């Protein structure tokens with residue numbers, strides 16, 4: 001199955017990865033038993049990961065909003081992309 005919008009797929013993967021890294025940072029940061037140096041390093045990592053995840057999320061929703069590539073055409077599993085002349089088989 002080919003994705004109907006490669007940009008959307010790329011942005012979705014980037015957002016999913018960034019969100020996962022943020023979640024992992026959060027777990028490491030909030031677990032007990034680390035030195036203050038480690039805590040500060042993890043805190044900064046988590047702030048950075050959150051920023052990155054937010055930016056990736058914004059890029060994804062902005063693309064979908066302008067391209068409408070998350071909307072399925074009625075009665076099909078395909079997206080209702082504006083026709084670019086490349087109709088599938």
Ligand SMILES: [Zn+2]
Nearest residue numbers: 005008067069
């Ligand atoms: Zn798209």
